[in-house]
Amino acid sequence: MCKLNRVKELPAVDMFVTTADPVLEPPIITVNTVLSLMAVDYPANKLACYVSDDGCSPLNYYALVEASKFAKLWVPFCKKYSVQVRAPFKYFPDKSVLSSEIDHSWEFQQEWKKIKEEYKLLSRNIEDAAKKSAALDFDLSDELAVFSDTERQNHPAIVKIIWENNDGLSDGIPHLIYISREKRPKHPHYYKAGAMNVLTRVSGLVTNAPFMLNVDCDMFANNPQIVHQAMCLLLGSKEKDCAFVQCPQLFHNNPTHSLELIHEFVGKGIVGIQGPFYQGSGCIHRRKVIYGLWPNDNEDHEGQVDDDDYDELLKQLGNSNEFIKSAGHALRGETGLPRNPSNSLDVAHQVAGSAYENGSSWGEKVGWMYGSATEDILTGLMIHTRGWRSGYCNPNPPGFLGCAPSSLLAAMIQQKRWSTGLLEILFSKNNPISATLTANLQIRTCIAYLYIIIWGLRSIPELCYAALPAYCIITNTNFLPKFQEPGILILFVLFVIYNLYTLSEYIQIGFSIHSWWINQSMARIITMTSWTFGFLHAVLKLLGLSEVAFEITQKDGNDGDNADENAGKVTFDESPFFVVGTTVLLVQLVALATGLLGLQSPPGGGQGSGLCEVFCSVLVVVWFCPFLVGLFRKGKYGIPLSTICKSAALSSLFVYLSKKIYMV
Ligand SMILES: O=c1ccn([C@@H]2O[C@H](COP(=O)(O)OP(=O)(O)O[C@H]3O[C@H](CO)[C@@H](O)[C@H](O)[C@H]3O)[C@@H](O)[C@H]2O)c(=O)[nH]1
Numbered sequence: 001m002c003k004l005n006r007v008k009e010l011p012a013v014d015m016f017v018t019t020a021d022p023v024l025e026p027p028i029i030t031v032n033t034v035l036s037l038m039a040v041d042y043p044a045n046k047l048a049c050y051v052s053d054d055g056c057s058p059l060n061y062y063a064l065v066e067a068s069k070f071a072k073l074w075v076p077f078c079k080k081y082s083v084q085v086r087a088p089f090k091y092f093p094d095k096s097v098l099s100s101e102i103d104h105s106w107e108f109q110q111e112w113k114k115i116k117e118e119y120k121l122l123s124r125n126i127e128d129a130a131k132k133s134a135a136l137d138f139d140l141s142d143e144l145a146v147f148s149d150t151e152r153q154n155h156p157a158i159v160k161i162i163w164e165n166n167d168g169l170s171d172g173i174p175h176l177i178y179i180s181r182e183k184r185p186k187h188p189h190y191y192k193a194g195a196m197n198v199l200t201r202v203s204g205l206v207t208n209a210p211f212m213l214n215v216d217c218d219m220f221a222n223n224p225q226i227v228h229q230a231m232c233l234l235l236g237s238k239e240k241d242c243a244f245v246q247c248p249q250l251f252h253n254n255p256t257h258s259l260e261l262i263h264e265f266v267g268k269g270i271v272g273i274q275g276p277f278y279q280g281s282g283c284i285h286r287r288k289v290i291y292g293l294w295p296n297d298n299e300d301h302e303g304q305v306d307d308d309d310y311d312e313l314l315k316q317l318g319n320s321n322e323f324i325k326s327a328g329h330a331l332r333g334e335t336g337l338p339r340n341p342s343n344s345l346d347v348a349h350q351v352a353g354s355a356y357e358n359g360s361s362w363g364e365k366v367g368w369m370y371g372s373a374t375e376d377i378l379t380g381l382m383i384h385t386r387g388w389r390s391g392y393c394n395p396n397p398p399g400f401l402g403c404a405p406s407s408l409l410a411a412m413i414q415q416k417r418w419s420t421g422l423l424e425i426l427f428s429k430n431n432p433i434s435a436t437l438t439a440n441l442q443i444r445t446c447i448a449y450l451y452i453i454i455w456g457l458r459s460i461p462e463l464c465y466a467a468l469p470a471y472c473i474i475t476n477t478n479f480l481p482k483f484q485e486p487g488i489l490i491l492f493v494l495f496v497i498y499n500l501y502t503l504s505e506y507i508q509i510g511f512s513i514h515s516w517w518i519n520q521s522m523a524r525i526i527t528m529t530s531w532t533f534g535f536l537h538a539v540l541k542l543l544g545l546s547e548v549a550f551e552i553t554q555k556d557g558n559d560g561d562n563a564d565e566n567a568g569k570v571t572f573d574e575s576p577f578f579v580v581g582t583t584v585l586l587v588q589l590v591a592l593a594t595g596l597l598g599l600q601s602p603p604g605g606g607q608g609s610g611l612c613e614v615f616c617s618v619l620v621v622v623w624f625c626p627f628l629v630g631l632f633r634k635g636k637y638g639i640p641l642s643t644i645c646k647s648a649a650l651s652s653l654f655v656y657l658s659k660k661i662y663m664v
């Protein structure tokens with residue numbers, strides 16, 4: 001355990017939650033995240049929770065107001081009984097808490113029941129309000145009047161204090177503040193990065209905590225000690241050793257997600273170089289680093305303030321005197337006077353305005369960086385580029401748990417955005433290579449960044465490799481040695497070693513063989529579909545022909561009832577991702593049928609295709625099994641006829657071109 005008891009007073013932490021769409025991100029999810037943060041084991045007067053709502057949704061606001069009322073029961077209950085998981089949607093279904101805790105008295109049982117009922121009521125109220133708002137029959141009471149006449153992409157800034165811990169009680173309930181930044185059609189808003197920058201500025205005015213925790217709306221605090229744990233790293237080392245502390249992204253609805261493997265076998269290695277990448281959620285940043293400070297800005301003058309450095313930075317932060325003053329405090333490590341949140345509201349609206357960043361360096365040198373759909377990796381890279389290190393916090397139980405996309409389509413959209421965003425970084429002037437050559441990014445960290453940011457490039461060779469066996473079978477040629485030739489042994493050994501090696505990684509961390517297989521198949525599908533589109537999108541953006549938008553991932557509601565029933569079934573729609581996937585499959589099927597029926601072209605100069613080509617083709621079919629099943633299913637679990645027709649046309653084109661190229 002760490003030595004936080006040596007610290008006289010715990011520092012304040014501002015906690016940020018971002019949400020952007022009350023349909024794709026049901027408010028009850030955000031509410032659970034907020035409740036879990038408000039209930040962490042940390043003095044309540046040192047915490048403030050800020051929720052950014054890019055959806056400008058009265059429903060979200062209403063849900064948070066209701067949540068703040070429930071928090072008055074929930075937070076004391078959690079602290080009194082040392083509840084482990086402080087997101088009610090996870091806590092209440094787990095009946096074992098009632099039976100296993102022997103010393104839990106009759107009193108506990110009564111309270112448990114009462115609070116469970118209250119949570120049910122809260123969920124129901126939010127659901128009812130959602131139905132009304134869907135029918136545009138939402139009662140805009142006085143409090144909600146600010147939302148009238150607003151459009152999602154066109155509205156003034158709304159900053160509202162939902163709950164204020166007025167008496168500064170350490171065992172009270174932390175402040176809860178709602179922010180919907182100004183949006184105007186002509187002003188770019190930079191998606192999540194823009195939202196994070198507004199959160200940074202508004203919180204700078206209101207509480208100005210030296211540390212900022214940020215989580216996505218679907219990522220609840222799963223370990224009530226997490227803020228303490230992160231502080232051990234942030235306060236326990238020299239500043240320059242830790243610009244931010246990142247908890248690995250883990251998922252409550254998909255514990256065997258392939259990201260887990262990356263954390264285990266790549267992430268932990270990176271920790272030993274300059275520290276983990278910033279992953280967008282479950283991370284605590286130092287405010288002054290976000291304001292653009294370099295590790296050596298105050299190195300030589302321990303305790304002394306180098307005014308020139310700071311003045312230079314302050315110039316970049318926009319033109320609100322109040323905000324600059326607060327940023328000055330933050331950069332100098334002074335806490336400033338604790339303020340009453342309601343006193344800062346006017347300026348808060350100003351810094352949440354869409355024009356505030358004009359002429360400043362937000363998004364370029366300070367704050368969350370603009371220019372990539374994976375703003376997290378870019379922002380972390382820029383911090384590492386300045387020479388900072390980062391810390392890794394992976395307590396048991398895990399600090400945060402999020403929600404992985406549960407449908408194939410949602411995963412494909414997310415992966416497309418990631419691959420585009422990562423390539424945007426590769427193609428930008430801030431890429432890791434130039435960061436190593438011209439700034440302070442260590443060479444091994446550079447390689448680690450390159451390892452992930454070139455993901456999207458992989459789609460093209462993979463598509464070629466998938467096409468190759470089919471091409472060979474159709475044209476009766478070969479790209480692999482014959483079965484009886486000794487050369488085949490080399491390939492066979494490589495194939496077996498690769499698969500055994502990846503399988504052993506799964507087994508080492510206690511995952512099943514089945515999860516290995518599912519992830520192998522998903523990796524092939526995602527690479528050939530999402531990453532291809534991601535790559536094309538990044539190229540179009542590079543050529544100035546397209547803009548990259550942040551398509552939000554669909555999050556499932558917290559009821560989880562329907563989830564099990566349909567688990568494992570893949571749903572399809574007319575999305576182009578499925579056209580590519582179905583085409584890859586059909587091409588193999590056509591090739592295999594051609595081979596079986598002996599319709600191949602007569603062998604030319606070569607030896608004709610053999611068993612190895614057939615094996616490769618069958619392997620692709622097996623990887624694309626979800627599509628094969630989809631061909632025969634009806635309704636949403638079947639591939640739509642229009643998609644099959646498009647894919648059939650593309651496959652015919654492939655066969656035609658293969659024969660044509662072969663003839664030439
Ligand atoms: O215009 C926007 C778009 C998104 N978000 C928020 O951004 C977060 C992440 O969005 P999500 O759709 O869940 O994307 P994911 O791909 O699941 O997110 C991962 O990837 C993102 C980009 O790399 C990171 O920002 C996230 O932290 C990381 O969890 C959510 O809280 C959204 O509400 C906004 O606030 N404004």
Ligand SMILES: [Mn+2]
Binds near residue numbers: 403
């Ligand atoms: Mn997400």
